[in-house]
Amino acid sequence: xxxxxxxxxxxxxxxxxxxxxxxxxxxxxxxxxxxxxxxxxxxxxxxxxxxxxxxxxxxxxxxxxxxxxxxxxxxxxxxxxxxxxxxxxxxxxxxxxxxxxxxxxxxxxxxxxxxxxxxxxxxxxxxxxxxxxxxxxxxxxxxxxxxxxxxxxxxxxxxxxxxxxxxxxxxxxxxxxxxxxxxxxxxxxxxxxxxxxxxxxxxxxxxxxxxxxxxxxxxxxxxxxxxxxxxxxxxxxxxxxxxxxxxxxxxxxxxxxxxxxxxxxxxxxxxxxxxxxxxxxxxxxxxxxxxxxxxxxxxxxxxxxxxxxxxxxxxxxxxxxxxxxxxxxxxxxxxxxxxxxxxxxxxxxxxxxxxxxxxxxxxxxxxx
Numbered sequence: 253x254x255x256x257x258x259x260x261x262x263x264x265x266x267x268x269x270x271x272x273x274x275x276x277x278x279x280x281x282x283x284x285x286x287x288x289x290x291x292x293x294x295x296x297x298x299x300x301x302x303x304x305x306x307x308x309x310x311x312x313x314x315x316x317x318x319x320x321x322x323x324x325x326x327x328x329x330x331x332x333x334x335x336x337x338x339x340x341x342x343x344x345x346x347x348x349x350x351x352x353x354x355x356x357x358x359x360x361x362x363x364x365x366x367x368x369x370x371x372x373x374x375x376x377x378x379x380x381x382x383x384x385x386x387x388x389x390x391x392x393x394x395x396x397x398x399x400x401x402x403x404x405x406x407x408x409x410x411x412x413x414x415x416x417x418x419x420x421x422x423x424x425x426x427x428x429x430x431x432x433x434x435x436x437x438x439x440x441x442x443x444x445x446x447x448x449x450x451x452x453x454x455x456x457x458x459x460x461x462x463x464x465x466x467x468x469x470x471x472x473x474x475x476x477x478x479x480x481x482x483x484x485x486x487x488x489x490x491x492x493x494x495x496x497x498x499x500x501x502x503x504x505x506x507x508x509x510x511x512x513x514x515x516x517x518x519x520x521x522x523x524x525x526x527x528x529x530x531x532x533x534x535x536x537x538x539x540x541x542x543x544x545x546x547x548x549x550x551x552x553x554x555x556x557x558x559x560x561x562x563x564x565x566x567x568x569x570x571x572x573x574x575x576x577x578x579x580x581x582x583x584x585x586x587x588x589x590x591x592x593x594x595x596x597x598x599x600x601x602x603x604x605x606x607x608x609x610x611x612x613x614x615x616x617x618x619x620x
Contacts, residue, residue, distance in 0.1 A: 281335050281385075282332065282334035282385045285333065285334055285360070285387075289332045293328070293389075293391050298392065299391060299393075300390075300391055301327070301390050302388075302389065302390035303390075304317075304387060304388040304390075306385050306386065307386060308383070308384070308386075309333075309337065309340075309380045309383065309384065311379075311380055311381050311382055314379040315377070315378050316376070316377045317375070318375055318376075319344075319375070319376050319390070320371050320373055321365060321366070321371060321374065323367050323370050323371050324367065324369070325366070325367055326364060326366040326367075326392065327365065327390055327392055328362055328364040328392075329344070329364065329388065329390055330360050330362050330389040331361040331378050331386055331388055331389075332386065332387045332388075333361075333385075334385045334386070336382050336383050337381070337386065338380075338382040339380065340360070340380045340381075341354070341361055341380075342354065342355050342361040342363040342376065342377065342378045343363060343378075344375065344376060345374065345375045345377060346373070346374060353365055361378065363376075421515040421519035422452055422514065423513060423514060424512070425451070425513060428509050428511050429441060429511075430507055430508070431500060431507065431508045431510065432506075432507055433458055433500060433505065433507070435503060435505050436501075438499055438500065438501050439500040439502070439508075440465075440498065440499050440500075441500075442498075443464060443495075443496045444493075444494070444495050445488075445490035445494045445496065446490065447490060447491065447493050448491070448516060448518070449489065449514055449516060450488070450489040450490075450514070450515050450517050450519075451487065451488060451515075452485055452486070452487045452513040452514075453479075453486050453498055453511075453512055454484060454485040454513070455485070455500065457506060457507050458504050458505065459503040459504050460501055460503060460508050461478075461501035462478075462485070462486055462498070462500060463477065463478040463486070463498075464478075464496050465496060465497050466496050467496075467497065473497075476496060477558065483528065485528055487523075487528060488523065488526070489517050489523045489526070490517075522563075523558050523563075526558070545609075546605060546606070546608075547606050547607075548572075548603075549600045549604065550603045551602055552603075553599060553600075553603060554598075554599045555598055556595055556596070556598075557596050557598075557608065558594065558595055559594065559595065559610065563610055564591035564592075564611050565589065565590055565596045565608065565609075566587060566588070566609045566610075567589075567606055567608055568587040568606065568607045568608075568609070569600060570605035570606055572604025572605055573601065573602060573603065573605060573606055574601040574604075575600070575601045576598060576599070576600050576606055577599055577600075578596060578598045579597055584601050
C-alpha cells in the first residue's frame with residue numbers, strides 16, 4: 253500500500269511544513285465523523301486542544317505540519333477522514349529527522365507522543381489512499397495513563413478522574429502504591445494528612461472496597477471515611493495533622509494500585525467542596541455564604557453526607573417531596589438542619605427533589 257510505503261520506508265521527515273491553503277467548504281459527512289471522533293476521545297478522558305481547518309487530501313501528496321507538545325504533556329494527533337478516503341496513516345518526526353511514532357490504523361488515524369521537562373517540537377506527517385476531505389484534531393491526554401499504556405501496564409479505569417483532579421488543584425502525592433491482595437483479606441497502609449489539606453485516594457485494578465480509619469490509643473480502629481459501593485475513590489480533609497491508615501478490602505485476588513492526590517483545603521472549600529471529579533467545587537466569599545446542591549431521590553432512598561465540625565448542613569424539600577428528615581424518617585419537615593456533626597443521614601418522604609446547602613457554623617447549638 254502506498255500509505256505503508258510512505259511511512260515505513262522513511263527514516264526522516266521527507267519535507268518541511270508548508271503553508272496551508274484556504275480551507276474547503278464544510279462537509280456533512282466530515283462534520284459527523286469529527287463529532288464521533290471527539291465524543292469517543294472525550295469518553296476516554298482526552299481533552300480537545302486544537303481543531304484544525306478541514307483540507308482536501310490526495311493520494312501521493314502527503315502533508316507535514318509543525319506541532320509543539322508542551323512540557324510534561326502528552327498529545328494525540330487524530331486525522332478524521334470522510335468519503336473518498338480508503339485509508340489514512342500518520343507519523344511524528346523530530347525536526348532532526350528521527351521517527352517518533354507512527355500509526356497505520358486507518359480511519360481515524362491516531363498517533364501520539366509525550367514531552368519531558370521541555371516542550372517537544374514534532375512534525376506531523378499524514379498520507380491517504382484515495383482523495384477527499386480530512387480534518388486534523390489534537391487532544392491532550394493524561395501523562396500517567398499514556399505512559400502506563402506505553403509500558404504495557406493496565407491504565408486507570410477512569411483517566412478523566414485523574415485529569416479532573418489535577419485540573420482543580422489535586423496533584424499526585426508520592427508514587428503509586430501497588431498492593432498484592434487476596435479475596436477477603438484486608439490490607440492496611442499508613443496515611444498522613446497535613447493540617448489544611450484535602451486528599452483523594454483512588455484505587456484501580458482488582459476490585460476492592462476502600463476506607464480510611466483512625467486508631468485510638470488502645471489500637472481500636474474507627475472509620476473516618478468510606479468509598480461508596482459504586483466508587484473506587486474517597487476524599488477527606490484535615491483541620492489538624494492526622495496519622496491514619498488506608499484499608500483495602502479486596503473482593504478478588506490480584507493487584508490493587510492506590511494513587512494519592514493532595515490539594516490545599518482552601519482550593520476546594522474544605523470537605524463541603526469535595527467532589528470526586530464530577531464538578532468544580534464552589535468558592536465561598538464569606539463565612540456565611542451557602543452552596544446549594546440539588547438531588548433527586550427515589551422513594552425510600554437514604555443519603556449520607558460528610559460535614560465539618562464547624563459547618564451546618566441544611567436539607568430542603570422540593571418538587572415531589574412530602575418532607576425531608578434527618579436520622580429519623582418519622583420526623584419529616586419542609587426543611588431540616590444539623591450543625592456540628594461529622595456525618596448527616598437524610599431522606600425524603602416519597603422521594604422527589606431536595607436541595608442541600610452547607611454553611612459555616614454560627615451559634616454553637618445544633619439546630620433542626
